[in-house]
Amino acid sequence: MDKFTVLESVAAPLRIINVDTDMIIPKQYLKTIKRTGLGRGLFSEMRYREDGSENPDFVLNQPAYRNAKILIAGDNFGCGSSREHAPWALLDFGIRCVISTSFADIFYNNCFQNGILPIKVSPEDLEKLFDDASRGSNATLTVDLEAQEIRGPDGGRIHFEIDPFKKHCMLNGLDGIGLTMEKAPAIDAFEKKLSERAWA
Amino acid sequence: MAKARTLYDKIWDDHVVDRQDDGTCLLYIDRHLVHEVTSPQAFEGLRAAGRKVRQPHKTLAVVDHNVPTSDRSQGIEDPESATQVATLAQNAKEFGVEYYNELDTRQGIVHVVGPEQGFTLPGMTIVCGDSHTSTHGAFGSLAHGIGTSEVEHVLATQTLIQKKAKNFRVTVDGKLPAGVTAKDIILSIIGETGTAGGTGHVMEYAGEAIRALSMEGRMTVCNMAIEGGARAGMIAPDEKTYAYLKDRPKSPKGEAWDAAVRYWDSLRTDEGAFFDTEIRLDAANLPPIVTWGTSPEDVISVAGVVPNPDDIQDENKRLSKWRALEYMGLKPGTKITDITLDRVFIGSCTNGRIEDLRAVAKVVEGKRVHEAVNAMIVPGSGIVKMQAEAEGLDKIFKAAGFDWREPGCSMCLAMNADRLAPGERCASTSNRNFEGRQGFKGRTHLVSPAMAAAAAIAGRFVDIRTFG
Numbered sequence: 001m002d003k004f005t006v007l008e009s010v011a012a013p014l015r016i017i018n019v020d021t022d023m024i025i026p027k028q029y030l031k032t033i034k035r036t037g038l039g040r041g042l043f044s045e046m047r048y049r050e051d052g053s054e055n056p057d058f059v060l061n062q063p064a065y066r067n068a069k070i071l072i073a074g075d076n077f078g079c080g081s082s083r084e085h086a087p088w089a090l091l092d093f094g095i096r097c098v099i100s101t102s103f104a105d106i107f108y109n110n111c112f113q114n115g116i117l118p119i120k121v122s123p124e125d126l127e128k129l130f131d132d133a134s135r136g137s138n139a140t141l142t143v144d145l146e147a148q149e150i151r152g153p154d155g156g157r158i159h160f161e162i163d164p165f166k167k168h169c170m171l172n173g174l175d176g177i178g179l180t181m182e183k184a185p186a187i188d189a190f191e192k193k194l195s196e197r198a199w200a
Numbered sequence: 201m202a203k204a205r206t207l208y209d210k211i212w213d214d215h216v217v218d219r220q221d222d223g224t225c226l227l228y229i230d231r232h233l234v235h236e237v238t239s240p241q242a243f244e245g246l247r248a249a250g251r252k253v254r255q256p257h258k259t260l261a262v263v264d265h266n267v268p269t270s271d272r273s274q275g276i277e278d279p280e281s282a283t284q285v286a287t288l289a290q291n292a293k294e295f296g297v298e299y300y301n302e303l304d305t306r307q308g309i310v311h312v313v314g315p316e317q318g319f320t321l322p323g324m325t326i327v328c329g330d331s332h333t334s335t336h337g338a339f340g341s342l343a344h345g346i347g348t349s350e351v352e353h354v355l356a357t358q359t360l361i362q363k364k365a366k367n368f369r370v371t372v373d374g375k376l377p378a379g380v381t382a383k384d385i386i387l388s389i390i391g392e393t394g395t396a397g398g399t400g401h402v403m404e405y406a407g408e409a410i411r412a413l414s415m416e417g418r419m420t421v422c423n424m425a426i427e428g429g430a431r432a433g434m435i436a437p438d439e440k441t442y443a444y445l446k447d448r449p450k451s452p453k454g455e456a457w458d459a460a461v462r463y464w465d466s467l468r469t470d471e472g473a474f475f476d477t478e479i480r481l482d483a484a485n486l487p488p489i490v491t492w493g494t495s496p497e498d499v500i501s502v503a504g505v506v507p508n509p510d511d512i513q514d515e516n517k518r519l520s521k522w523r524a525l526e527y528m529g530l531k532p533g534t535k536i537t538d539i540t541l542d543r544v545f546i547g548s549c550t551n552g553r554i555e556d557l558r559a560v561a562k563v564v565e566g567k568r569v570h571e572a573v574n575a576m577i578v579p580g581s582g583i584v585k586m587q588a589e590a591e592g593l594d595k596i597f598k599a600a601g602f603d604w605r606e607p608g609c610s611m612c613l614a615m616n617a618d619r620l621a622p623g624e625r626c627a628s629t630s631n632r633n634f635e636g637r638q639g640f641k642g643r644t645h646l647v648s649p650a651m652a653a654a655a656a657i658a659g660r661f662v663d664i665r666t667f668g
Contacts, residue, residue: 016514017517018520020639023634027613033287035241050622050640080426080634084238084347091601103397106344108424109346109347110350165220177352180356181356187254187357194228199321199452199460
């Protein structure tokens with residue numbers, strides 16, 4: 001997993017609430033047995049028209065946002081299906097950070113597994129960020145994970161909260177399985193105790 | 201005296217392997233269900249790192265999302281689906297995991313199969329790379345969906361890195377009116393809390409109306425906990441739970457069963473235990489529900505009309521609900537019973553169990569599916585299918601003009617050939633009415649099995665309370 005330290009980019013505004021993971025990556029793209037190559041399916045039902053051509057109205061098709069690494073979206077982003085294909089698609093497209101007022105739990109966890117930083121901000125701050133983002137390539141945001149801060153184009157600063165353990169793993173690009181493997185003796189001990197329960 | 205604890209607190213406490221100072225825990229996982237869509241990359245990860253499955257016998261694999269619901273003895277036509285199914289078969293073999301293939305009678309939707317086999321038991325931690333894993337909470341287990349990286353983590357270590365969620369209790373008092381079902385309870389709850397209301401919480405369902413539900417009904421309720429934002433839903437185990445599980449193939453037997461029941465009996469929320477959030481609903485006031493929009497929170501009584509988004513204060517929410525109405529091709533003020541249908545889908549991990557099929561049979565016996573409607577019934581598992589056929593339900597369905605199919609996830613998420621055409625409108629017993637969920641530009645209304653059955657006959661929504 002790539003480390004996440006400081007990210008500077010144009011931010012794309014997606015003013016929709018309850019963006020579900022079916023919307024982020026529709027099921028026809030889930031038939032892959034790989035983690036890569038899903039970027040072309042990102043938001044495909046909004047991004048492409050029925051004939052397969054790009055929908056020019058969709059934010060990520062507009063010239064200013066084609067290379068956006070930050071996505072700003074409405075409340076409850078990533079709800080629905082647990083598919084990790086959603087963060088895989090975002091990552092493959094180039095998105096490394098999503099900012100919203102809230103995220104669905106499973107999606108939120110899945111982001112950290114893939115080096116994507118989901119940031120929760122207040123509704124007022126989200127409105128400010130939507131405004132910044134609407135200025136397109138004239139406005140870039142800087143996301144500083146160490147400082148837990150979003151810096152706007154006009155010098156504004158927004159502080160955000162993040163779980164310290166998740167922050168540590170992101171800053172250092174740590175793999176959860178590797179960390180847990182170091183605790184194998186504790187798992188062994190737990191399983192020994194568990195064996196007293198014949199049904200378990 | 202020991203601190204009063206919730207059902208969730210108790211199961212959590214019993215599974216903590218390790219706890220860091222910041223509260224991050226390593227949680228032991230008792231049961232891991234695996235399906236073909238969210239597991240290939242996890243097994244590939246194990247292979248790349250030279251890791252094994254730590255506890256193969258605590259892992260059960262079944263194919264469900266991709267399988268066609270037509271005759272599959274000739275193989276799977278779609279090459280990508282076929283590859284995904286073959287990959288699961290190969291991975292199960294290589295890593296020593298029990299696997300039910302598409303021709304096995306025990307095959308079905310993973311959340312129907314787990315309980316049916318007695319793989320799902322009270323007090324256990326159960327995970328699967330599938331958000332509807334919350335279903336298993338109906339047995340008083342802590343069950344939730346995980347992503348593929350976490351699937352790999354559980355395969356390798358039989359644990360998950362977790363922080364404890366908050367406690368949320370929904371109490372449903374009183375008795376349900378005739379024609380109102382478990383599906384209407386959970387849709388009403390989601391209508392009340394909103395689709396993000398349960399975020400960060402585990403939701404326990406309690407009260408007289410919940411206790412009165414069958415295990416099938418309880419599974420329907422817990423299945424959709426995730427649609428209200430709660431990763432896990434749960435209901436304390438009781439005599440009904442034990443009666444359902446007794447003598448299932450993987451349930452404990454003899455003395456082990458007795459010891460298990462003694463432990464399970466301790467799995468009740470203590471008097472005075474703390475809940476961060478509580479809500480109460482009166483079952484007597486609940487109507488049959490139909491969703492009108494593209495989020496499961498968009499609920500309305502069948503006796504109501506499509507709401508007007510202009511009544512919503514919040515701008516982002518108002519715009520989103522207008523977008524939903526445009527997608528659904530509906531206008532504010534339209535009576536729900538004036539909405540006509542092209543398709544009816546009965547099945548899914550929400551409502552694809554034997555009790556659901558019996559409810560449908562009761563409504564459609566001796567009647568005919570409306571000429572404008574294409575209606576399909578997809579049993580949740582091979583065992584449900586066999587049971588339905590033993591009871592003669594398939595004959596009732598076929599005589600009424602329903603398409604009776606092979607088990608799988610089918611048109612709940614339309615990964616196989618079962619899907620809506622653009623613009624088609626469907627009454628569905630599944631769990632999600634998201635844009636494109638049942639097919640590109642398809643329009644989904646979530647309802648109970650009885651309501652879907654009545655809609656198939658009438659060609660439009662009808663109030664099951666007065667339908668006859």
